Structure formats: structure tokens, C-alpha cells
Amino acid sequence: MKMLKFHLQSLSTVMLYILCSIFLVLLVVKTEMEAPETFSFLLKLPMKPQSSLDNPRDLENVQEFQWEADVEKSIEVKPLDVQPLTPAATRHPLQVDYPSNYQFRLNEPNKCLKRTPFLVLLVITEPKDVATRHAIRQTWGNENSIPGFSILRLFLTGVHPIFGSLLQNILEEESVLYRDIIQQDFLDTYNNLTLKTLMGMEWISKFCPNATYVMKADSDIFLNVKYLVFQLLQPHLPPKKDYITGYIYRNTKPIRNKAYKWYVPKEVYPNNSYPPYPGGPGYVLSGDLAKKIYQVAQTIKVINMEDSFTGICLHELGVNVTDSPWGLFNVFKIKYETCRFSKLVVVHHYGPEELLKIWPDFQGQNKTCGS
Numbered sequence: 560m561k562m563l564k565f566h567l568q569s570l571s572t573v574m575l576y577i578l579c580s581i582f583l584v585l586l587v588v589k590t591e592m593e594a595p596e597t598f599s600f601l602l603k604l605p606m607k608p609q610s611s612l613d614n615p616r617d618l619e620n621v622q623e624f625q626w627e628a629d630v631e632k633s634i635e636v637k638p639l640d641v642q643p644l645t646p647a648a649t650r651h652p653l654q655v656d657y658p659s660n661y662q663f664r665l666n667e668p669n670k671c672l673k674r675t676p677f678l679v680l681l682v683i684t685e686p687k688d689v690a691t692r693h694a695i696r697q698t699w700g701n702e703n704s705i706p707g708f709s710i711l712r713l714f715l716t717g718v719h720p721i722f723g724s725l726l727q728n729i730l731e732e733e734s735v736l737y738r739d740i741i742q743q744d745f746l747d748t749y750n751n752l753t754l755k756t757l758m759g760m761e762w763i764s765k766f767c768p769n770a771t772y773v774m775k776a777d778s779d780i781f782l783n784v785k786y787l788v789f790q791l792l793q794p795h796l797p798p799k800k801d802y803i804t805g806y807i808y809r810n811t812k813p814i815r816n817k818a819y820k821w822y823v824p825k826e827v828y829p830n831n832s833y834p835p836y837p838g839g840p841g842y843v844l845s846g847d848l849a850k851k852i853y854q855v856a857q858t859i860k861v862i863n864m865e866d867s868f869t870g871i872c873l874h875e876l877g878v879n880v881t882d883s884p885w886g887l888f889n890v891f892k893i894k895y896e897t898c899r900f901s902k903l904v905v906v907h908h909y910g911p912e913e914l915l916k917i918w919p920d921f922q923g924q925n926k927t928c929g930s
């Protein structure tokens with residue numbers, strides 16, 4: 560009876576979260592639809608990409624260019640007394656402010672005291688992504704998916720640039736319920752994404768230094784944890800050192816066109832090409848390397864593309880990326896097929912609804928597909 564009551568209570572809490580988040584998402588969408596035009600008019604900047612063909616990143620995701628608006632909003636609203644904009648007036652607005660002594664708003668410092676995880680999943684989300692986090696917990700983020708293996712799941716967030724304080728209460732309740740959210744006090748914007756990855760690396764360095772492997776995952780992916788663990792990481796072998804793999808980009812260039820959300824100004828990164836790096840949607844690295852990346856990031860200029868920045872850190876460290884067997888990490892969407900998905904690691908562009916839809920079938924894959 561008590562158990563049932565608890566379940567009902569947590570169920571209604573979750574329903575409340577979902578309702579609140581729907582409301583907030585609508586509010587956010589509304590504001591963001593209105594705001595950028597106003598600001599871009601003021602700033603006289605182009606709104607639409609002129610051509611998406613010279614764009615090496617995936618083309619499906621072209622969004623309107625928003626950082627000016629975000630910066631404006633952050634000045635106006637100042638939610639939850641987030642760190643103020645650096646006094647250095649010369650700093651380009653896309654220059655990532657790091658290191659900057661960001662503080663944890665939500666933390667789980669004791670997760671690794673009693674266990675040494677084989678794999679830590681660091682999942683990038685925004686404060687409002689309540690439904691997404693919920694879907695991930697029930698699917699690939701399930702910490703008990705492989706009996707006998709310690710898997711640890713953490714969601715990484717910053718502070719919403721407009722509804723920071725409103726969303727904070729919801730986020731804190733969710734955090735109390737699941738104990739799987741960490742948050743620092745930087746503004747959660749696309750151009751601050753690198754700060755989120757670095758928060759994850761900082762967390763590993765400080766609170767889970769003995770983790771064997773770390774996976775950085777976006778929240779819109781399909782992830783096959785079993786295949787990752789048994790086929791790629793191969794736990795029967797000694798832990799790999801200085802290891803990082805994923806979908807490897809080579810010989811790519813920074814995008815200098817302001818119309819793209821992937822714009823990187825010369826002031827932020829002057830070189831004409833990036834060192835090899837693993838594509839952002841999902842990459843896996845050894846725990847030792849997570850600590851080294853965190854350390855080296857304290858000493859170099861941080862750029863606003865988180866995956867390219869990982870490549871820059873590796874370049875500084877003199878560590879090479881490892882190619883993964885062909886087809887395991889997919890930065891483009893692939894249509895779901897049970898047996899194909901049973902033999903790969905990552906597929907990009909799987910939102911929460913689709914994930915929940917395919918998951919029961921995927922769970923049955925060991926019966927139908929063999930090994």
C-alpha cells in the first residue's frame with residue numbers, strides 16, 4: 560500500500576513536471592520566435608543561411624542564428640545572478656568564457672565513492688528537457704541494462720537564459736527524485752555547449768577519477784550500450800589509455816559565415832582547419848583522457864564548437880583519435896531496423912518519442928538477430 564502510494568505520488572509529480580515543461584517550452588518557443596528578429600533588425604545581421612551546401616556539418620539542423628539575441632537577453636534578464644559578462648569589452652561575444660570558476664548548482668559528488676563505474680554516460684540536456692531525460696532513463700540511459708557492469712548516468716545542464724529561476728524549481732525536484740542531474744551556473748546556450756562538456760570532464764576529474772570509460776552523448780541519439788561495452792570497449796581486455804573514438808572528422812574547416820549556428824570567428828579560432836575530432840552526438844573516451852582534457856582546457860583558448868574543441872585538446876595533448884570500425888557511430892539518421900541497430904553504437908536524431916517507440920522491439924533483438 561505504501562509502495563503504491565509512493566508510486567502514485569511520484570507519477571503525479573512526473574505528470575506535473577511534464578505539464579509545467581510543456582507550458583514553459585511553449586513560452587520559450589514563443590519568445591524565441593519573437594526575439595531574434597527584433598535583435599537581428601537592430602544588429603543588421605543576416606538571419607538565414609545563404610547556402611547550406613558548403614556546410615560540412617549535418618544539414619537537417621540549420622537553425623536561425625541566435626547568439627546576438629541570447630547575449631542581449633542575458634544582459635536584460637540576468638536570471639539567478641549568473642556570472643556577469645566579462646568586463647573585457649574586447650572579447651568576442653562567441654568567445655567562450657573559460658576558465659571562469661563556474662559553480663555547481665546541482666551536483667552528485669558521492670556517486671563514485673562506493674563504486675568505480677565501468678562506463679559513465681554524460682548526457683547533454685537543457686533544463687527544460689524533462690521528457691527527453693525521462694525517455695533516456697527508460698531506454699539507453701538505464702543504469703541496470705547490463706548485469707554485473709557498473710554504469711552511471713548523468714545529465715549535464717546549465718541555466719536557461721530566460722526562464723532560469725522558473726525552471727530551477729522543476730529541475731531541483733527532478734534532481735531530488737532521480738539524483739542524476741548536474742548543473743553549473745553558466746547560461747545554457749548553443750554557443751556555451753563546450754562549457755557543458757567541460758563540466759562533465761571536471762566532474763569526472765574531481766568526483767569519479769577512477770571511471771574506466773566515459774561517453775559524451777547528446778540527448779537526441781539512439782545508443783546501444785551493450786554493443787558499446789562488449790564489442791568496442793571489450794571489458795575482458797586491460798582498460799585502454801589515451802583512448803577516444805567515435806565518428807572521426809578529419810580536415811574540416813571552421814565555418815566563417817555568420818549565418819550558421821556553427822559560426823566560429825577568426826578571433827575565437829584563427830587556424831584554417833581543425834585537428835581530427837570525434838563528432839559531437841556521441842563519442843567515448845578513457846577515464847584518464849577525460850582528466851587530461853579537463854586539465855589542458857584550463858590552459859588554452861576554448862572555442863564554441865565542443866567537438867572541434869575536443870580535437871584541439873587532443874592536438875595539444877599529443878593524443879591521436881582512434882578510428883572506430885566502420886558504421887558504428889552515425890552522425891546522420893538511419894531508419895530503425897532491429898538487426899542493423901543491434902550491431903552499431905550510435906545513431907543521431909532519435910528524439911524521445913521515437914526512442915520510446917522502438918525500444919521494446921530493440922530489447923527483443925538478441926532473440927531475432929543472433930550475435
Ligand SMILES: *[C@@H]1O[C@H](CO)[C@@H](O)[C@H](O)[C@H]1NC(C)=O
Nearest residue numbers: 641642644745746748750751
Ligand atoms: C555563456 O555563459 C556565460 C556565463 O553564464 C554568459 O555570460 C555568456 O553570455 C554565455 N554566452 C553565450 C554566447 O550565450
Ligand SMILES: *[C@@H]1O[C@H](CO)[C@@H](O)[C@H](O)[C@H]1NC(C)=O
Nearest residue numbers: 671672674675766767768769
Ligand atoms: C581511485 O583509485 C586509487 C588507486 O587505486 C585509490 O587510491 C582512490 O581511492 C580511488 N578513488 C576513488 C574516488 O575511488
Ligand SMILES: *[C@@H]1O[C@H](CO)[C@@H](O)[C@H](O)[C@H]1NC(C)=O
Nearest residue numbers: 830832833834870871874875
Ligand atoms: C594552429 O596553427 C599554429 C601555427 O601553424 C600551430 O602551431 C598550431 O599547432 C595549430 N593549432 C591547432 C589546434 O591545429
Ligand SMILES: *[C@@H]1O[C@H](CO)[C@@H](O)[C@H](O)[C@H]1NC(C)=O
Nearest residue numbers: 801873876877878879880881
Ligand atoms: C599519432 O599519429 C601520428 C601520425 O600518424 C604519428 O606520427 C604519432 O606517432 C602518433 N602519436 C601517438 C602518440 O601515437
Ligand SMILES: *[C@@H]1O[C@H](CO)[C@@H](O)[C@H](O)[C@H]1NC(C)=O
Nearest residue numbers: 704705922923924925926927
Ligand atoms: C534477451 O535480452 C533480454 C533483456 O536483456 C533478456 O531478458 C532475454 O533473456 C534475452 N533473450 C535471449 C534469448 O537471450
